[in-house]
Amino acid sequence: MDKLLVSPSPHLHTKTSTKSLMRDVVIALLPAVVVSVLFYGWSELLVLGVSVASCVLLEYLITKYLLKGACTIGDWSAVITGVLLALNLPATTPWWVVFIGAVVAIGVAKMTFGGLGQNLFNPAIVGRVFLLISFPTYMTDWTKPQGFICNALADGYTGATPLGIAKEGGVAAVEGLDYMDMLFFNIGGSAGELSAIALLLGFAYLLIRRVIRPYITLSILATVAVFSGIFWAINPAEYTDPLFNLLTGGLLLGSIFMATDYVTSPMSNWGGVIFGVGIGLITMLIRYFGAYPEGVSFAILIMNSVVPLINKWCHTKKYGR
Amino acid sequence: MMKTFSIGGIHPSDSKISKDCKIEVLPVPSKVFISVAQHLGAPATPIVKAGDQVKVGQVIAEPAGFISAYVHSSVSGTVKSVGPRKDLAGNNMTHIEIDVEGDEWIEGVDLTDTLVTAIPEDNKAILDKIKMCGVVGLGGATFPAHVKLCPPPGKKADCLILNGAECEPYLTSDYRIMLERSKEIVVGAAIMKQVLGGCPAVIGIEENKPEAIKAMTAAVAELQSTAKGYEGISVMTLKKKYPQGGEKQLIDAVMGRQVKSMGLPIDVGAVVQNVATSLAVYEAVQKNIPLITNVMTITGDCLPMEKQHNYKFRIGMPLSYIAEVAGGVPAEAAKIISGGPMMGKAIANMDATTVKGSSSLLYLTAEQTVRGVESACIRCGKCAEACPMGLEPFLLQKYARNSMMDELEENAIQDCIECGCCLYSCPANIPLLDIIRLAKGDVIKIIRGRGQR
Numbered sequence: 001m002d003k004l005l006v007s008p009s010p011h012l013h014t015k016t017s018t019k020s021l022m023r024d025v026v027i028a029l030l031p032a033v034v035v036s037v038l039f040y041g042w043s044e045l046l047v048l049g050v051s052v053a054s055c056v057l058l059e060y061l062i063t064k065y066l067l068k069g070a071c072t073i074g075d076w077s078a079v080i081t082g083v084l085l086a087l088n089l090p091a092t093t094p095w096w097v098v099f100i101g102a103v104v105a106i107g108v109a110k111m112t113f114g115g116l117g118q119n120l121f122n123p124a125i126v127g128r129v130f131l132l133i134s135f136p137t138y139m140t141d142w143t144k145p146q147g148f149i150c151n152a153l154a155d156g157y158t159g160a161t162p163l164g165i166a167k168e169g170g171v172a173a174v175e176g177l178d179y180m181d182m183l184f185f186n187i188g189g190s191a192g193e194l195s196a197i198a199l200l201l202g203f204a205y206l207l208i209r210r211v212i213r214p215y216i217t218l219s220i221l222a223t224v225a226v227f228s229g230i231f232w233a234i235n236p237a238e239y240t241d242p243l244f245n246l247l248t249g250g251l252l253l254g255s256i257f258m259a260t261d262y263v264t265s266p267m268s269n270w271g272g273v274i275f276g277v278g279i280g281l282i283t284m285l286i287r288y289f290g291a292y293p294e295g296v297s298f299a300i301l302i303m304n305s306v307v308p309l310i311n312k313w314c315h316t317k318k319y320g321r
Numbered sequence: 322m323m324k325t326f327s328i329g330g331i332h333p334s335d336s337k338i339s340k341d342c343k344i345e346v347l348p349v350p351s352k353v354f355i356s357v358a359q360h361l362g363a364p365a366t367p368i369v370k371a372g373d374q375v376k377v378g379q380v381i382a383e384p385a386g387f388i389s390a391y392v393h394s395s396v397s398g399t400v401k402s403v404g405p406r407k408d409l410a411g412n413n414m415t416h417i418e419i420d421v422e423g424d425e426w427i428e429g430v431d432l433t434d435t436l437v438t439a440i441p442e443d444n445k446a447i448l449d450k451i452k453m454c455g456v457v458g459l460g461g462a463t464f465p466a467h468v469k470l471c472p473p474p475g476k477k478a479d480c481l482i483l484n485g486a487e488c489e490p491y492l493t494s495d496y497r498i499m500l501e502r503s504k505e506i507v508v509g510a511a512i513m514k515q516v517l518g519g520c521p522a523v524i525g526i527e528e529n530k531p532e533a534i535k536a537m538t539a540a541v542a543e544l545q546s547t548a549k550g551y552e553g554i555s556v557m558t559l560k561k562k563y564p565q566g567g568e569k570q571l572i573d574a575v576m577g578r579q580v581k582s583m584g585l586p587i588d589v590g591a592v593v594q595n596v597a598t599s600l601a602v603y604e605a606v607q608k609n610i611p612l613i614t615n616v617m618t619i620t621g622d623c624l625p626m627e628k629q630h631n632y633k634f635r636i637g638m639p640l641s642y643i644a645e646v647a648g649g650v651p652a653e654a655a656k657i658i659s660g661g662p663m664m665g666k667a668i669a670n671m672d673a674t675t676v677k678g679s680s681s682l683l684y685l686t687a688e689q690t691v692r693g694v695e696s697a698c699i700r701c702g703k704c705a706e707a708c709p710m711g712l713e714p715f716l717l718q719k720y721a722r723n724s725m726m727d728e729l730e731e732n733a734i735q736d737c738i739e740c741g742c743c744l745y746s747c748p749a750n751i752p753l754l755d756i757i758r759l760a761k762g763d764v765i766k767i768i769r770g771r772g773q774r
Contacts, residue, residue, distance in 0.1 A: 005656040006667040008755050010741030011690045012333060012490070018699055018748045075696070117697035117749075213706075262701040267715065318711035318733055319328050319569060320579040 018116075022076035024211045028202035029083050029257065035198045036191035039147040040091035044191050050095045052082030054102035062111045077116045081105050084124035084257060087192025088250065088297070089131070092141050100134075101127040121304045122264045125254075125297050132297070140164070142189065161189040162248045166240050167293035174240065192253040199252040212260045215272040220255040221246060223280025231288065239288060251283065254296035264304045271307075271314035278303045323528060325560035326570035329709040331742045333563055333663070335529055336490045339620040339629035344497050346633045347646060349424065353396050353637030354406055354416040355381065359676040360457040361464045362388030367417055373400040378427040378611050380453075381417050390465045391455035395613040395635035398422040409640065409659055409673035410666060416674070419637070430609045436504055437607035438548040444516045447606050454605035455612045455677070460484050460566065460595030461664065463678040466602065469594065470516050472587045478517040479590030482575050483510050483599055485526040485533065486559060486566035489661025491683050494616040495596050497631045499526070499533040502600050503540035509599030511544070511551050512606050517592055521553040523575050524596070527561045534558055563663060564740040568593045570709050582736050583768075612677055619643070621684030623653035634675050641671040644682060655687035662690075663741045693750040704743035704753055710736045714743035714753040721760035726767060734761045735768060 036044050059078040063071045072078075085101050105127030113119040132139045142161060166174045192199070206212045224245050231239040245251070259265060259279055266275050279299045286295025358364035365382035375381060375394040382392035398421045406416040426432065441447055452467040472478055483506070487495040499506065506524075514522040524541075526534050537556045544551045557575060564570055569580050571593055578589040586593055594602075597615060604610040619630040628648035640659075644650050650657070650671075658665040660680055668682075704714035712733055720728045737757055744754040 004667070004669060004671075005687070005690065006669045007656075007692070008758065009662075009664050009666070009739070010745050010754065011656060011658055011662045011665065011667065011685055012745060013690075013692060013750070014331075014333075014746055014748070016703075016746075016748050017693065017750075018696055021699075021701065021748055072696075077699075115697065117699045213702075262699045267700060267702040267705060267713065315732075316705050316708075316711045316713055317328065318582075319573070319709065319736065320581045320584070321711075321733065321736075 018075050018077075021211055022080055024206065024209050025080050025257070026076060026083060028205040028211070029080070029087070031198035031201045032087060032192050032195065032253070033083060035195045036087065036091070038149045039194055040191055041147040044086075044091040044147075046095060047089055047091060047093055047098055047191065048083065048086040050098045051086035051089075051102055052079055054099050055079070055082035055085065055106050058102060058106040059111065059115075062107065063115070067111070067115075072115055075116060078106060081110065081123045081127075084192075085127045087253060088124060088128040088190050090139065090141055090189075091191050092143050093131075093138050097131060097135050097138050101131045104130040117263055119263055120307075121301055122258050122261050125258055125300055129297050129301060161193070161293065162244070163287065163293040166244075171237060171240055174244065189248075190250060190253075193248075193250055196247050196252055199256055203252075203256045206256070206260075213269060213272065215269050216260050216265055216276045217255045219273045219276025220259060220280045220283075221251070223277045224251060224284055227281060227284040228288075245284070245287065249287075249294040250296040254300055255279070259300050259303075264307060266307050266310040266314060268311070268314045268316050271310040274310055274314065275303050275307065278306070323558055323560040324574050325562050325565060326573040326709060328573075328711045329707050329742060330562040330564065330570075331707050331745055332561070333490050333745065335561070336622070337493050337496065337529070338491070338622070338624075338626075339618050339631055340493045340496055342493070342497075342629050342631045344501055344616055344631045344633050347635070347638065347643060349396055349421055349635060350638055350642045351421050352401070352418065353421065353635070354418050354639065354674045355392060355395060355637035356406075356408060356674065356676055357382045357392055357415045357417070358408075359392060359463065359636065359678065360390040361462055362386060362390070364415065365389055365392045367403050367415060369400045369403065369417060371400055371402050374398075375400060375419060376425050376427045378430055378613065384465075388465060388468060390457050391453060391611070393455055393611040393613050394419060395637050396421045397425040407670050407673060409668045409670055411669040432608075432610070436508070438508060438544060440508070440512055440515055440550045441606065447512060447516055450606050450609070451602055454601075454610070456598065456601045456605050457612065457677055458595055459597035459601060459615060459678055459680075460568075460593075461660065461678065461680075463676075466594065466598055469592055470513060472517070472592070476587045477590060478520045478587065478592045480520055480576055480592070481510065481514045481517055481522040482571055482591060482593045483522060483524040483596055484566050484568075484571055484593055485524050485530075485537065485596045486571060487530070488527060488561075488563045488565040488567075489663055489665070490563075491618065491620050492661050492681055493618045493620070494631055494680055496530055496533050498600055498616055499530070499596055500536050503536045504544060505603045506537070506596050506599045507540045507544050507551065507554060508607060509601070509603035510554055512602055513592075513594060513599065514553065515550060519553070520590075521555070524554070524556045525559050525565075525571055525575050526556060527559050527565055529561045564709055564738070564742065567709060567738055567740055569738065582733060615675075615677060615679060617643075617675070617679050618681040618683070619647045620681065621651065621654065621686075622689065623651045623684055623686050634679065636675050636677055636679075638675045639671075640668065640673055640675065640682060643675070644671065647682070651684055653686045654684035656685045656690045658683040658685060663745065664739065692752070695751055696749045698749055698751060701748060703746045703748065707742040707746040709740060709742060710738060712737060714757060717760070718751065718753050718756045721756045724760075726764060729760055729764050730768065734764050737761050
């Protein structure tokens with residue numbers, strides 16, 4: 001003890017780090033990843049691999065050669081963007097389309113704003129929406145590729161997603177769909193939309209590990225349920241029911257993993273509720289009245305843009321004030 | 322439902338390694354250096370000079386203002402010098418150096434173990450004794466005790482809260498006195514509650530100290546059945562959460578009331594005193610013993626069990642001497658803390674000496690205490706979730722880095738209690754409290770300046 005360390009208090013520090021938090025999100029995504037690979041096979045593995053590898057590589061190259069700053073790939077946030085982007089795409093997406101999505105997500109949406117903590121919009125969603133607008137054919141090709149486990153969807157199934165079917169043919173067209181199938185592994189759509197149970201498992205993990213708070217996710221789901229419940233109660237022949245809306249499309253993936261992104265969501269709990277209600281409303285307006293069958297991505301992006309305003313007006317409850 | 326404070330808080334591991342170590346009395350060294358700044362407020366004025374003979378308990382420095390306190394000699398012997406010496410942070414402060422000769426006490430002090438339960442009737446005499454015996458708050462702030470026990474005109478105490486939370490990890494001195502001096506603490510509480518006009522007294526203890534809860538509950542019951550003046554004293558079990566022992570948090574937990582910004586506890590009818598202060602009040606009022614001793618914990622994960630101690634020390638003992646008696650400083654120790662690991666001070670100078678409020682020598686290893694490299698804020702909001710004052714540290718640090726004083730004040734930086742929850746919780750290792758502490762000082766200066774105009 002020749003030299004004593006001296007610093008201001010506190011002298012202890014939590015073991016939770018940016019890296020451990022991000023790694024927990026990746027762990028929470030694993031059930032959805034496993035299910036998607038089991039049912040969509042090699043082509044899904046390729047999408048995941050290309051997406052994660054290009055996100056991490058791009059961030060490395062940009063920090064090293066363009067920003068010439070500290071390399072940040074060790075914080076795992078690029079891995080999350082990679083996994084989320086992959087889960088937001090059909091398993092049949094060609095590798096080069098996936099790569100372009102990664103360039104937009106990491107290169108444009110994340111690094112041009114200054115990297116982790118600075119970006120206004122969720123990088124994975126920006127990547128997905130860019131691809132949806134630029135390559136609509138690839139992005140709505142729901143051909144079911146050969147999986148490692150066969151599910152009830154016939155091989156070579158080329159139908160649309162349940163939301164797509166409902167948009168085209170109205171409520172009558174989706175009457176035959178079984179909600180238990182949706183809850184487990186049996187709906188058409190992006191890889192990450194396959195199983196509600198797998199996503200909810202991830203949600204439980206995130207809550208138990210205290211990675212996220214539940215307010216944003218729950219307020220999105222509650223808003224969707226109430227909004228669709230009202231319309232459905234008024235006219236069940238015209239509008240799909242609440243459970244259908246909760247279980248289909250990217251709602252669970254978006255509300256659990258993307259709306260809760262620290263960087264692009266409000267800081268306070270009340271802010272999170274406002275943010276969530278906004279996302280739920282916009283999602284349902286697009287689903288019921290918009291041109292697209294699904295609106296979660298657009299809803300999150302639109303609400304991302306008002307987060308600074310929400311933060312300005314929603315503050316924590318202060319002691320004695 | 323167990324009570325706790327309503328906003329924020331964290332749950333660090335409590336690490337009470339030394340909780341089963343009985344209080345041992347430290348032998349008196351050959352020389353002591355007694356600081357004249359052992360309390361919040363103006364440093365006391367020395368009234369002895371080199372060559373003077375002093376006895377144990379004799380006043381050697383007098384208060385130099387309303388918020389100040391008497392300082393007494395903790396040993397008998399000859400004053401060697403009165404002059405500057407470095408305190409534990411390395412700052413110069415006047416110390417009185419005394420060469421120890423024997424252990425001769427002043428007249429009128431009762432050094433027996435007999436418990437005196439009869440409470441004197443004259444409140445003014447009680448307050449005088451508390452003041453003359455130099456009693457200060459021993460929970461950390463060392464605020465002169467008699468000042469807190471005299472509510473300003475027009476304000477009345479609704480509840481005396483005895484702080485037995487000891488929410489800081491590692492520290493066990495309050496725990497030990499609650500086990501070993503339970504009845505004395507309760508007598509102290511009864512004295513203070515009488516002075517405050519007979520309001521109820523609540524002893525708040527966290528759930529992780531069941532033996533202390535049992536001992537204190539038994540002591541209260543026994544005194545209530547055998548002596549007069551002990552009605553209205555009770556023990557309250559609190560949920561474990563840091564910083565429960567923070568004055569504002571404890572008031573919220575026990576009374577469900579919140580002190581207004583820049584206000585005092587008495588504004589909501591609360592008076593908070595630490596259990597160790599209560600013991601000091603007992604010794605002053607019932608035994609005429611001035612505050613020259615206290616209990617400190619010697620602990621740390623890198624210390625073997627046999628070197629963990631709870632010591633009764635006298636003020637003025639060099640820390641290096643205490644460390645030596647306790648078995649030496651462990652080689653793994655990278656940082657030594659006086660106080661708890663959340664709010665304590667890192668010791669820069671082991672030649673510094675004990676003061677009334679000393680509570681520990683805590684050895685932390687480099688692995689435990691070295692901060693990680695700061696990275697970008699990921700806006701997770703964990704600092705705001707942890708802040709027991711409901712502040713938004715992520716916002717305050719941003720304003721502070723840009724010297725935005727108006728925004729800092731609007732966002733209540735002046736309410737920060739420096740508990741360290743924000744910095745503890747930050748996954749990006751941002752030195753939140755370091756930045757906020759500096760800016761808070763500036764903002765408070767601005768607020769005070771405005772008040773004087």
